Amino acid sequence: MASKNNIGPRRLVVGAHYGVKDWLAQRVTAIVMAVYTIVLLVAFLGAQEFSYEGWAGLFAKQWFKLFSLVTFLGLFYHAWVGIRDIWMDYVKSAGLRLFLMLLTIFWLLACAAWTVQILWSV
Amino acid sequence: MSEAVKDAAKKGRPEFRNIGIGDITGKYRMPPSAIVSILHRISGAALFLMLPFLLYLLQQSLRSEISFAHFAGIVDNVFVKIILLGLSWAYLHHFTAGIRHLFMDNHFALDKDAAQSTARWVLVIGLALTALVGLKMFGVF
Numbered sequence: 001m002a003s004k005n006n007i008g009p010r011r012l013v014v015g016a017h018y019g020v021k022d023w024l025a026q027r028v029t030a031i032v033m034a035v036y037t038i039v040l041l042v043a044f045l046g047a048q049e050f051s052y053e054g055w056a057g058l059f060a061k062q063w064f065k066l067f068s069l070v071t072f073l074g075l076f077y078h079a080w081v082g083i084r085d086i087w088m089d090y091v092k093s094a095g096l097r098l099f100l101m102l103l104t105i106f107w108l109l110a111c112a113a114w115t116v117q118i119l120w121s122v
Numbered sequence: 123m124s125e126a127v128k129d130a131a132k133k134g135r136p137e138f139r140n141i142g143i144g145d146i147t148g149k150y151r152m153p154p155s156a157i158v159s160i161l162h163r164i165s166g167a168a169l170f171l172m173l174p175f176l177l178y179l180l181q182q183s184l185r186s187e188i189s190f191a192h193f194a195g196i197v198d199n200v201f202v203k204i205i206l207l208g209l210s211w212a213y214l215h216h217f218t219a220g221i222r223h224l225f226m227d228n229h230f231a232l233d234k235d236a237a238q239s240t241a242r243w244v245l246v247i248g249l250a251l252t253a254l255v256g257l258k259m260f261g262v263f
Contacts, residue, residue: 027227030220037217041251045258052183052190059184079173082166111173118177122184 026081029074036071059122072115076108154241162219165212172209203259210255215248 047054058064083104091097146152152160169176182193196202222244226232231240257263 027224030224034217034221037213041255045254052187056184056190079166079170082163083170086163086167107173111177114174114177114181118181118184121181 022081026078029078032071032074033078036067039067056122059119065119068119069116072119073112076112080104080108154238154245158219158222158241158244161215162223165216165219168212169209169216176209197259207252207256207259210259211248211252214251214255215244218244218248218251 043054043058044050059068084101087097087100087104091100141150179193179196182189182196184190197206222231222240225240226237231237
Protein backbone atom coordinates (compact mmCIF):
# COMPACT_ATOMS: atom_id res chain seq x y z
CA MET A 1 0.00 0.00 0.00
CA ALA A 2 2.71 2.42 1.04
CA SER A 3 4.86 1.61 -1.95
CA LYS A 4 1.87 1.84 -4.25
CA ASN A 5 1.02 5.48 -3.78
CA ASN A 6 4.26 6.66 -2.15
CA ILE A 7 2.61 7.71 1.10
CA GLY A 8 4.25 6.74 4.36
CA PRO A 9 7.66 7.00 6.02
CA ARG A 10 9.52 5.83 2.92
CA ARG A 11 7.70 7.92 0.39
CA LEU A 12 9.64 9.78 -2.28
CA VAL A 13 10.11 13.39 -1.38
CA VAL A 14 10.37 15.39 -4.55
CA GLY A 15 10.25 19.04 -5.38
CA ALA A 16 9.49 20.97 -8.52
CA HIS A 17 12.16 18.99 -10.44
CA TYR A 18 14.03 21.85 -11.97
CA GLY A 19 17.05 21.38 -9.77
CA VAL A 20 18.63 18.21 -11.08
CA LYS A 21 16.92 18.33 -14.47
CA ASP A 22 18.33 21.77 -15.32
CA TRP A 23 21.70 20.90 -13.82
CA LEU A 24 21.90 17.90 -16.14
CA ALA A 25 20.51 19.82 -19.13
CA GLN A 26 23.18 22.47 -18.67
CA ARG A 27 25.90 19.78 -18.79
CA VAL A 28 24.46 17.91 -21.77
CA THR A 29 24.00 21.10 -23.80
CA ALA A 30 27.56 22.09 -22.83
CA ILE A 31 28.92 18.88 -24.37
CA VAL A 32 26.96 19.47 -27.61
CA MET A 33 28.27 23.05 -27.77
CA ALA A 34 31.83 21.93 -27.08
CA VAL A 35 31.75 19.52 -30.03
CA TYR A 36 30.24 22.22 -32.26
CA THR A 37 32.87 24.73 -31.10
CA ILE A 38 35.69 22.39 -32.05
CA VAL A 39 34.17 21.86 -35.53
CA LEU A 40 33.83 25.63 -36.02
CA LEU A 41 37.29 26.41 -34.62
CA VAL A 42 38.91 23.90 -36.98
CA ALA A 43 36.92 25.33 -39.93
CA PHE A 44 37.89 28.92 -38.98
CA LEU A 45 41.54 28.39 -38.07
CA GLY A 46 42.13 25.85 -40.85
CA ALA A 47 40.66 27.92 -43.70
CA GLN A 48 43.29 29.31 -46.08
CA GLU A 49 41.21 32.38 -46.80
CA PHE A 50 37.96 33.19 -45.03
CA SER A 51 35.60 33.38 -48.03
CA TYR A 52 31.87 33.42 -48.57
CA GLU A 53 32.01 30.19 -50.61
CA GLY A 54 33.73 28.24 -47.87
CA TRP A 55 31.74 29.70 -44.97
CA ALA A 56 28.26 29.63 -46.55
CA GLY A 57 29.10 26.30 -48.18
CA LEU A 58 29.49 24.76 -44.73
CA PHE A 59 26.18 26.24 -43.54
CA ALA A 60 24.40 25.23 -46.76
CA LYS A 61 24.72 21.55 -45.92
CA GLN A 62 21.59 20.09 -44.38
CA TRP A 63 23.43 18.12 -41.68
CA PHE A 64 25.27 21.27 -40.59
CA LYS A 65 22.03 23.30 -40.48
CA LEU A 66 20.48 20.69 -38.20
CA PHE A 67 23.65 20.39 -36.09
CA SER A 68 23.69 24.20 -35.79
CA LEU A 69 20.03 24.40 -34.83
CA VAL A 70 20.32 21.70 -32.18
CA THR A 71 23.44 23.40 -30.78
CA PHE A 72 21.85 26.86 -30.72
CA LEU A 73 18.66 25.59 -29.07
CA GLY A 74 20.91 23.88 -26.52
CA LEU A 75 22.79 27.15 -26.08
CA PHE A 76 19.56 29.05 -25.36
CA TYR A 77 18.45 26.49 -22.77
CA HIS A 78 21.97 26.57 -21.26
CA ALA A 79 21.84 30.37 -21.13
CA TRP A 80 18.41 30.25 -19.52
CA VAL A 81 19.71 28.08 -16.65
CA GLY A 82 22.78 30.26 -16.18
CA ILE A 83 21.03 33.62 -16.32
CA ARG A 84 18.23 32.33 -14.07
CA ASP A 85 20.92 31.35 -11.55
CA ILE A 86 22.34 34.88 -11.70
CA TRP A 87 18.90 36.43 -11.01
CA MET A 88 18.29 33.95 -8.18
CA ASP A 89 21.67 34.77 -6.63
CA TYR A 90 21.59 38.54 -6.79
CA VAL A 91 18.01 39.79 -7.13
CA LYS A 92 16.21 39.53 -3.81
CA SER A 93 12.91 41.18 -4.75
CA ALA A 94 10.53 38.47 -5.99
CA GLY A 95 8.65 40.82 -8.31
CA LEU A 96 11.76 42.17 -10.00
CA ARG A 97 13.21 38.66 -10.24
CA LEU A 98 10.09 37.35 -11.97
CA PHE A 99 10.18 40.30 -14.35
CA LEU A 100 13.85 39.69 -15.21
CA MET A 101 13.24 35.95 -15.69
CA LEU A 102 10.35 36.62 -18.09
CA LEU A 103 12.48 39.15 -19.95
CA THR A 104 15.21 36.50 -20.24
CA ILE A 105 12.75 33.96 -21.64
CA PHE A 106 11.37 36.39 -24.23
CA TRP A 107 14.90 37.43 -25.20
CA LEU A 108 16.01 33.83 -25.70
CA LEU A 109 12.83 32.81 -27.57
CA ALA A 110 13.33 35.75 -29.93
CA CYS A 111 16.95 34.69 -30.44
CA ALA A 112 15.83 31.12 -31.18
CA ALA A 113 13.33 32.25 -33.83
CA TRP A 114 15.95 34.51 -35.38
CA THR A 115 18.44 31.61 -35.46
CA VAL A 116 15.98 29.49 -37.47
CA GLN A 117 15.53 32.36 -39.92
CA ILE A 118 19.31 32.84 -40.29
CA LEU A 119 20.15 29.17 -40.71
CA TRP A 120 17.53 28.60 -43.43
CA SER A 121 18.38 31.79 -45.30
CA VAL A 122 21.49 30.26 -46.82
CA MET B 123 23.20 41.66 36.12
CA SER B 124 25.96 44.04 37.21
CA GLU B 125 26.95 47.07 35.17
CA ALA B 126 30.40 45.62 34.39
CA VAL B 127 28.95 42.49 32.80
CA LYS B 128 26.49 44.53 30.73
CA ASP B 129 29.26 46.78 29.39
CA ALA B 130 31.48 43.84 28.50
CA ALA B 131 28.63 42.23 26.61
CA LYS B 132 28.03 45.43 24.68
CA LYS B 133 31.65 46.11 23.76
CA GLY B 134 33.29 42.73 23.45
CA ARG B 135 30.77 40.97 21.25
CA PRO B 136 32.29 40.35 17.85
CA GLU B 137 29.86 41.08 15.07
CA PHE B 138 29.69 38.76 12.07
CA ARG B 139 28.05 39.91 8.91
CA ASN B 140 27.75 38.33 5.50
CA ILE B 141 30.68 39.15 3.27
CA GLY B 142 30.08 41.95 0.82
CA ILE B 143 31.52 42.81 -2.55
CA GLY B 144 34.12 45.06 -0.86
CA ASP B 145 35.50 42.13 1.16
CA ILE B 146 35.81 39.99 -1.93
CA THR B 147 37.50 42.57 -4.12
CA GLY B 148 39.65 44.27 -1.48
CA LYS B 149 40.13 42.22 1.64
CA TYR B 150 40.49 38.64 0.52
CA ARG B 151 43.02 37.15 -1.85
CA MET B 152 41.07 35.31 -4.52
CA PRO B 153 42.59 31.89 -5.36
CA PRO B 154 42.76 30.94 -9.08
CA SER B 155 39.62 28.82 -8.78
CA ALA B 156 37.64 31.83 -7.50
CA ILE B 157 38.91 33.97 -10.37
CA VAL B 158 37.96 31.29 -12.90
CA SER B 159 34.54 30.94 -11.26
CA ILE B 160 33.60 34.62 -11.33
CA LEU B 161 34.99 35.03 -14.85
CA HIS B 162 32.87 32.05 -15.91
CA ARG B 163 29.81 33.91 -14.71
CA ILE B 164 30.81 37.30 -16.14
CA SER B 165 31.73 35.82 -19.53
CA GLY B 166 28.45 33.91 -19.65
CA ALA B 167 26.41 37.03 -18.88
CA ALA B 168 28.36 39.08 -21.45
CA LEU B 169 27.77 36.48 -24.16
CA PHE B 170 24.07 36.38 -23.28
CA LEU B 171 23.78 40.16 -23.60
CA MET B 172 25.73 40.24 -26.87
CA LEU B 173 23.66 37.46 -28.52
CA PRO B 174 21.78 39.84 -30.85
CA PHE B 175 25.05 41.39 -32.05
CA LEU B 176 26.56 37.96 -32.74
CA LEU B 177 23.40 36.69 -34.45
CA TYR B 178 23.35 39.84 -36.58
CA LEU B 179 26.95 39.20 -37.66
CA LEU B 180 26.14 35.56 -38.42
CA GLN B 181 23.15 36.65 -40.51
CA GLN B 182 25.21 39.16 -42.48
CA SER B 183 27.96 36.59 -43.05
CA LEU B 184 25.55 33.98 -44.44
CA ARG B 185 22.66 35.62 -46.28
CA SER B 186 24.37 36.51 -49.56
CA GLU B 187 27.68 37.55 -51.05
CA ILE B 188 26.61 41.20 -50.80
CA SER B 189 25.75 40.87 -47.11
CA PHE B 190 29.03 38.96 -46.63
CA ALA B 191 30.89 41.95 -48.05
CA HIS B 192 28.96 44.15 -45.60
CA PHE B 193 29.91 41.75 -42.78
CA ALA B 194 33.56 41.87 -43.87
CA GLY B 195 33.37 45.68 -43.78
CA ILE B 196 32.01 45.69 -40.22
CA VAL B 197 34.57 43.16 -39.02
CA ASP B 198 37.39 45.08 -40.72
CA ASN B 199 36.93 47.93 -38.25
CA VAL B 200 39.63 47.74 -35.57
CA PHE B 201 37.18 48.73 -32.83
CA VAL B 202 34.80 45.90 -33.84
CA LYS B 203 37.78 43.54 -33.99
CA ILE B 204 38.67 44.39 -30.40
CA ILE B 205 35.07 43.78 -29.27
CA LEU B 206 35.07 40.46 -31.12
CA LEU B 207 38.38 39.54 -29.56
CA GLY B 208 36.88 40.28 -26.13
CA LEU B 209 33.86 38.12 -26.93
CA SER B 210 36.14 35.39 -28.27
CA TRP B 211 37.95 35.41 -24.95
CA ALA B 212 34.59 35.31 -23.11
CA TYR B 213 33.51 32.32 -25.18
CA LEU B 214 36.81 30.45 -24.94
CA HIS B 215 37.21 31.08 -21.22
CA HIS B 216 33.64 29.92 -20.65
CA PHE B 217 34.45 26.89 -22.82
CA THR B 218 37.63 25.85 -20.97
CA ALA B 219 36.18 26.61 -17.53
CA GLY B 220 33.12 24.57 -18.51
CA ILE B 221 35.25 21.58 -19.45
CA ARG B 222 36.95 21.86 -16.04
CA HIS B 223 33.45 21.85 -14.51
CA LEU B 224 32.56 18.65 -16.36
CA PHE B 225 35.69 16.93 -15.08
CA MET B 226 34.99 18.07 -11.51
CA ASP B 227 31.39 16.82 -11.82
CA ASN B 228 32.95 13.42 -12.44
CA HIS B 229 35.14 13.74 -9.33
CA PHE B 230 38.41 14.55 -11.08
CA ALA B 231 40.86 17.04 -9.52
CA LEU B 232 38.70 17.89 -6.52
CA ASP B 233 41.42 18.30 -3.88
CA LYS B 234 42.77 21.75 -3.09
CA ASP B 235 46.07 21.69 -4.97
CA ALA B 236 44.71 19.97 -8.08
CA ALA B 237 41.73 22.34 -8.25
CA GLN B 238 43.98 25.42 -8.10
CA SER B 239 46.32 23.99 -10.68
CA THR B 240 43.50 23.18 -13.16
CA ALA B 241 42.09 26.67 -12.57
CA ARG B 242 45.45 28.18 -13.57
CA TRP B 243 45.47 26.02 -16.69
CA VAL B 244 41.98 27.18 -17.58
CA LEU B 245 43.13 30.81 -17.45
CA VAL B 246 46.20 30.06 -19.56
CA ILE B 247 44.44 27.90 -22.18
CA GLY B 248 41.55 30.38 -22.50
CA LEU B 249 44.01 33.20 -23.19
CA ALA B 250 46.14 31.06 -25.53
CA LEU B 251 43.12 30.05 -27.67
CA THR B 252 42.02 33.71 -27.74
CA ALA B 253 45.50 34.70 -28.93
CA LEU B 254 45.24 32.10 -31.69
CA VAL B 255 41.85 33.47 -32.80
CA GLY B 256 43.24 37.01 -32.55
CA LEU B 257 46.21 36.18 -34.76
CA LYS B 258 43.84 34.70 -37.34
CA MET B 259 41.49 37.68 -37.07
CA PHE B 260 44.27 40.22 -37.63
CA GLY B 261 45.50 38.15 -40.55
CA VAL B 262 48.79 36.85 -39.20
CA PHE B 263 48.18 33.38 -40.63
